[in-house]
Structures are given as structure tokens and as C-alpha cells.
Amino acid sequence: MMIDRNNLPEELLNLPDSAFESLHQEDIKDEKFQTKPVGFFKDAMIRLSHSKVSMLSVALIVLIILLAIIVPNITGYTYVEQNIELKNLPPKIPVLCDLGIADGGRVLEKRKVEALSDTSRYPEGCIIEIVKEYELKGVPMCDVKVDAYVYQGAPDDQYHWFGTDYLGRDLMTRLFQGTRISLLIAFFSVITNCIIGVVYGAIAGYYGGKVDLIMTHVAEILDGMPYTVVAILFMILFGAGMLSIVLALTITGWIGTSRMIRAQFYRYKGREYVLAARTLGVPDATLIFRHILPNCVGPLITRTMIAIPGAIFSESFLAFLGLGIKAPNPSIGVLLSNGQDVLLQYPYQVLFPAILISVLMIAFNLFSNGLRDALDPTKRGEE
Amino acid sequence: MKYVLQRIGAMLLTLFMVMSLSFMVIRLMPMSLFENPEVPKEIQEKLEDKFHLNDPLPVQYFYFMEGIVTGLDFGISVKLRPGLDVWGIIVSRLPPTMLINFISLFISIPLGLIFGIIAALKRNTWIDSTISVFVILFISVPSFVFASLLQYVLTFVFPIFPTLYDSTATTLGAMMWSLTLPIIALSLSPIATLTRYLRGELIENISSDYILLARTKGLSRPQAIVRHAFRNSMMPITSTLVSLITGIMGGSLVVESMFAIPGTGGMLVKSIFAGDHFLTVAILIFYSAISLVTILVVDLSYSLIDPRVRVGGGK
Numbered sequence: 001m002m003i004d005r006n007n008l009p010e011e012l013l014n015l016p017d018s019a020f021e022s023l024h025q026e027d028i029k030d031e032k033f034q035t036k037p038v039g040f041f042k043d044a045m046i047r048l049s050h051s052k053v054s055m056l057s058v059a060l061i062v063l064i065i066l067l068a069i070i071v072p073n074i075t076g077y078t079y080v081e082q083n084i085e086l087k088n089l090p091p092k093i094p095v096l097c098d099l100g101i102a103d104g105g106r107v108l109e110k111r112k113v114e115a116l117s118d119t120s121r122y123p124e125g126c127i128i129e130i131v132k133e134y135e136l137k138g139v140p141m142c143d144v145k146v147d148a149y150v151y152q153g154a155p156d157d158q159y160h161w162f163g164t165d166y167l168g169r170d171l172m173t174r175l176f177q178g179t180r181i182s183l184l185i186a187f188f189s190v191i192t193n194c195i196i197g198v199v200y201g202a203i204a205g206y207y208g209g210k211v212d213l214i215m216t217h218v219a220e221i222l223d224g225m226p227y228t229v230v231a232i233l234f235m236i237l238f239g240a241g242m243l244s245i246v247l248a249l250t251i252t253g254w255i256g257t258s259r260m261i262r263a264q265f266y267r268y269k270g271r272e273y274v275l276a277a278r279t280l281g282v283p284d285a286t287l288i289f290r291h292i293l294p295n296c297v298g299p300l301i302t303r304t305m306i307a308i309p310g311a312i313f314s315e316s317f318l319a320f321l322g323l324g325i326k327a328p329n330p331s332i333g334v335l336l337s338n339g340q341d342v343l344l345q346y347p348y349q350v351l352f353p354a355i356l357i358s359v360l361m362i363a364f365n366l367f368s369n370g371l372r373d374a375l376d377p378t379k380r381g382e383e
Numbered sequence: 384m385k386y387v388l389q390r391i392g393a394m395l396l397t398l399f400m401v402m403s404l405s406f407m408v409i410r411l412m413p414m415s416l417f418e419n420p421e422v423p424k425e426i427q428e429k430l431e432d433k434f435h436l437n438d439p440l441p442v443q444y445f446y447f448m449e450g451i452v453t454g455l456d457f458g459i460s461v462k463l464r465p466g467l468d469v470w471g472i473i474v475s476r477l478p479p480t481m482l483i484n485f486i487s488l489f490i491s492i493p494l495g496l497i498f499g500i501i502a503a504l505k506r507n508t509w510i511d512s513t514i515s516v517f518v519i520l521f522i523s524v525p526s527f528v529f530a531s532l533l534q535y536v537l538t539f540v541f542p543i544f545p546t547l548y549d550s551t552a553t554t555l556g557a558m559m560w561s562l563t564l565p566i567i568a569l570s571l572s573p574i575a576t577l578t579r580y581l582r583g584e585l586i587e588n589i590s591s592d593y594i595l596l597a598r599t600k601g602l603s604r605p606q607a608i609v610r611h612a613f614r615n616s617m618m619p620i621t622s623t624l625v626s627l628i629t630g631i632m633g634g635s636l637v638v639e640s641m642f643a644i645p646g647t648g649g650m651l652v653k654s655i656f657a658g659d660h661f662l663t664v665a666i667l668i669f670y671s672a673i674s675l676v677t678i679l680v681v682d683l684s685y686s687l688i689d690p691r692v693r694v695g696g697g698k
Contacts, residue, residue: 224397
């Protein structure tokens, strides 16, 4: 017998609730969604925050950025302040110096023992200890460890935590000022690469056909140029300076991003929802940026993060080739390459920038690895 | 065949762009070498002769290109070796550079592959995690930082190796001894890169069906991985070779000058500092040509190994 839903008998329409029985054996615990829906990015962030390594690297990056912002303002020196009298001072740190670490001591070799009491050459209180005594051609000689600060006539309360360079500039101020500049160069070049790459890749991928063919070939030809070569040529052409470094790093730097974006566009532009939007008359620009591009955000973020340590590396690489930023501005690379010249005499001038760039690069690499895993759609919902 | 020609065409175009850029550097530099009072008269005359300075720029451009294409004529050195032919300088500086670059490459490839296989085989054990730590360390820390570290620790604190390249070395052994540190510094990052790639590829391949088949057939796990998974992992590895080689070449620019190795890299740095642009440009064009040939060879061998890659390959 057919029942017409619209013309149900009266008694069936007015059945009391008690006439019904739940087929479900147990009570339904949550009739409403108690938790908020977890979207793709939220899920990624949850997984990222569960990864200890990623969190540690984020902490390191934030710490270094904070130091770069704060330290140059509170050391009491500026990064250009020169004092030739106080050049190449070793590190001296308050509190630690009383323990014999970073006490501003320097070993002077082959000094005549009798001259040690001469206060015009060895100011009072500068001698920390006599390391070794020996005789050379019948003259008693010694290696003596002096407090370089007193020896070179610095005031008692002057401390250079990381020492000073060949012009007597405070290296800690310069190091963190340099970190600022290196990070700025890295961020600017990476963001520029990202924008150019997205636009270029989006156009090539969306329009396809001849446009794509030509654009891909152009990119391919550009990509063949080794980036070291192009960067060096551009730096010579435009001279030292932050802008020319950023420019040199962007000439071929965007190609990887554009290639990735293009591939993503090819994957998504044929989807039904894009077709539907197009049928509704959505213009090309909106289709590109509103409907297709958001699919690429995950890989784009990963790529961008991976590019940052690369840019930091490139900057210091160029500095080593003498194509860094304009003196007297420091950058990590400039400090490293200046320190390299006096590596054997004053190793601390290399040590601190080397540690900083290593920590920075490791942290960025670990973080981008973590980010890549977190944004990997195949791992969604794990953990 | 069409594919090969296409690739060679693209390569020549790229080289053409590098050369054009180089010409711009030489001719459009603000403080050009041609009007520099520091440059001696006779060299300036030689330059004028060589670059046809009285002709309009496009004609000069043509002569510049023609010189390079027909006779490897890159001009003459102005400051470092005044009056000497640039190409001759490069050729005389080539052997040490080639030596350390090739040795680094030939050390890195087998070591990288071995560590990659070990890491994949011992996945999620302490061996794997140890290798991972070193991989991250070596990939992140730039080669010149390692070079500094090695130079300070192994030549100054513990004087095992000579600090700088020993140009007076009479025996091959002594020369190689002084090249050990730069080679180590250059090899660390390629080894780590290769290890990371191979480990990733292998782990992906290990979980595939054909490995399961190989295992059911009776192969042991290492056998299945080395004989089957490894071969399939080699394909993507080939494409990392290019970045590996260019990475070593780039690193050698800096490392050579740190260890005072009389190679083209050190020469490049010196010429940049001295502002000897002909020399700089010639070395850069030379480097581009090498890296382009590398890309070409890798691309072609790629298509040889895997016919699917031959995109424009006729039928």
C-alpha cells in the first residue's frame, strides 16, 4: 500500500513522542558537536606544536630576533664607534671574568722578564700570570698573560663581551646589528621571491597553452644561470648595499616558487568548483587569487621558510667574496670574513659570528622541516 | 634527438645571457677601467684596440661576443697580472681547482649513498638519529664556517695539517696533505644532502608493493632494498647531482681563498677585490659554462635512464 506523505491519516500525524522508540541501543552522548571543527591549518599547527624540535627551533629563532632588536641598543656602544687604542680586545664579561673565563686576558710571547716591572710598558695590574719562563740567547724571557684591557689603557669599567675588532669597535653590538641586517636581507629577498614566483607561476599555470610554454622556457633559461654567477655580476653592477644584495638574490631566486605554483595550478584549475565559479562569471583574477591560490599556501609557506636560511647563507657568501653590504655596516657574513683574516691571532672574532650563523641556520632548517611535516596533507590527523 | 637539440639550444641561450650581463658589467660600470687613471697607458691603448672603443656600443658588444666565441678571447687582465691574457691565467689556475672539486665530488657521492642506505635500513634506531643530527648540522652550517673551524683546530691548536696550501710541495703526497682540510670542508654538505635525499627516497620505496614482492620471493630486507629500492631511488637522486656540483663549485670559491689555494676560485675573489673586471667576468662565464654542461649531461642521462622524461621525443 502506498502512503502519500502529504495526506497521512490524522492519527499518524498526531502521534505522541512516547510512541517512538530509539533504535539506538545506548544513549547518544553528544547530540551537538562539543568540539570545534579542526581545519587544515589548525591541524597543522597542533602537530607543529607537538613537535619538540620545531618548538625549540622557534624559540631559538625568536630569541635571536629579540637579541638582534634589543642588544645593539643596550650595549652602550654603537656599531660604528671606533677606538684604535682599544683594537682587537679579547672578550671580557662581568662576573665571568672573575672566574677566569672571558677575562680579557691575552698571552704575550717572548717578553723580557726585566721589562715586566716597567709600568710605562706594562701598566699596573695588567699582568695576570706568567705562563712560561725560559731563556733565549742568555736573556731571561717569558710568555706573560696580561689583561689586554688594562694593557691597552681601557677604563676599569669597560667591558666588551665579544671583544673588539681591528678598529676597536664593539663586536657584540656589531654582531647583533649584523644579525638585524642579515635577517632583513633574508626576509626581504624571500618575500620578493615569493611574490614574483606566485604571480609568474599563477599566470603560467592558469592560462596554460602558449603563454605557459613561453613563460616556462624563459624561466628555464634564467634558471640555467648559476645563481652565484648572476649574484656576483649584479653586485658588481649595482655596487655594495642592501638593496643590491636583495636584488641579486631575487634575479633567479623566484623560479623554484613559480614552478611549484604552476604545478599546483595545473592540479586545481580543472576541478569542478573552479568550473562552477567560472560558469557563474567569476573573473580570471578572482579565480586565480581567491579560488585556486589558497590551495598553494601550504607548500608556499614551507618553501619560503626553507629559502630563509638559504638567503642568509648567500648573503654571507657574497660578503666573503668582498661583495657584502657597504662598510661600516656589519652583517654576519662581513664579520665572518673580517674575522677570517685574523683567525689564528684572534679566533674569537670568528667564533661568535660562526656560532650565531650556525645556530640560526640550524634553527631555520629544523623549523622548516617541522613545518613541512606539519603541512603535509597526507599526515593529517596523526597525533 | 629533438629533445637533445632543444636542451642544447636552451643552454646556449642561457650562456648568451650570462655573456650579455658580463658585457654590461664591463662597459656600464660607473668607474670603468677604460677611464681609470690608475691603469697604465699602454694597457689602456691595448684595451681601446681590443674593445673598439671608438665604435658604437652594439658594435662593441658584437666584437666582445665574437672574441669569446671564436678565440676564447676574454680580454686582458688589468690589475692583477697587467697585460696578460685572461684565458691563459684561467687555464694556468685550473688544476688545483679541478683537483679539489673532483675529489670532493668523488668522496661525497659514495659516502652520501652509503650513509643514506644505512639510515634507511636502520630507520628509527639510534644510528638513524645520529646520522640525522649530523645531516642537519652539515646541511645548515656553511662550508666556510667549517673551513674556519677545521683550520683553527687542526692547524693551530693541534698542528696536524699545514694552515695554508703548500705550493712548494714536491711530492704529490705533501700537496694532497695540504689539500685535505679544504676537501673535507667542501664535502660535508654534499654528503649530508645526498644522505638526506636517499634516505627519504628509500623509505618511500621500501613501503611499496614491489619490495613486498621481492621479500615474498625470499630476498632478505637488505637485499631487497639495495637491489630494488636503491635502483628506483637513483632516479630522483640524479637531479640533485646538479645542485651538488654547483654547490661544491660555489663553496670552493671561498674555501680556496681561505686556504690560499692558487685556483680559479681564489683568483675570482682577488679579482673582485682588485676590481679587475675582465678577469672576474671571464671566470664567471667559465663557471657558468661548466655548470650548464653539468646540467645538460645530467638532464640527458636522466632521459637515458628513464625514457618517460624524453618529453619532445617524437612518437
